[in-house]
Amino acid sequence: MGFEYMFFDEALRDRFVAFASGHGVVSTVRPDEIAGFVVTLPDGLADDLQDVLEDEYDSIMDEQMLLAESDSDLVSHHATGVTVTLADGTTRTVRIPPPIARRLFEHFTVDEIHEIASAIAQSVENPIDGPLCRKPPDE
Numbered sequence: 539m540g541f542e543y544m545f546f547d548e549a550l551r552d553r554f555v556a557f558a559s560g561h562g563v564v565s566t567v568r569p570d571e572i573a574g575f576v577v578t579l580p581d582g583l584a585d586d587l588q589d590v591l592e593d594e595y596d597s598i599m600d601e602q603m604l605l606a607e608s609d610s611d612l613v614s615h616h617a618t619g620v621t622v623t624l625a626d627g628t629t630r631t632v633r634i635p636p637p638i639a640r641r642l643f644e645h646f647t648v649d650e651i652h653e654i655a656s657a658i659a660q661s662v663e664n665p666i667d668g669p670l671c672r673k674p675p676d677e
Contacts, residue, residue: 540566540581541588542621542629543595543648546574547605550598557594561587572619572631592647599643620651622659632659 545551551567554577558565566578579591618639619631632655634642642651 540578541583541591541649542652543577543579544570544574544619544621545577545598545602547602548575550602550605551575551577554595554598558591561590563587563591570619570631576621592649595648620655622652622655624656625660625663630659 543554545554551574555565555567558577558579563579563583568576568578570576583591618634618636620634620639620642621629622632623629642654646654
């Protein structure tokens with residue numbers, strides 16, 4: 539599947555794609571179903587390279603947030619989306635209220651937020667009957 543990164547600004551999207559390309563990473567770009575663009579990077583990147591790309595994305599996200607907050611049209615439409623992976627491998631975007639999303643992004647990386655949201659989605663798909671403290675059957 540790869541790592542997915544969300545962008546609402548074309549110039550920032552292009553800057554991230556160029557940054558990744560400059561590090562030898564090929565990306566794909568597609569329009570998001572709601573708004574903006576999704577940039578996908580391949581799985582299997584070296585940890586240090588993934589860290590460099592995450593740092594650049596975090597920096598760009600700070601700029602994207604400032605741009606969005608200065609755009610009166612965008613400020614009137616508060617929405618934040620997190621991509622989740624369902625148990626069957628398909629992905630969906632889940633809307634999260636901006637104040638909660640802002641707190642998540644202050645404390646977790648994009649990958650960690652994806653993991654948390656995916657774990658929640660998979661748990662909703664496969665609810666646990668009975669006490670939570672028992673071991674799941676596949677462990």
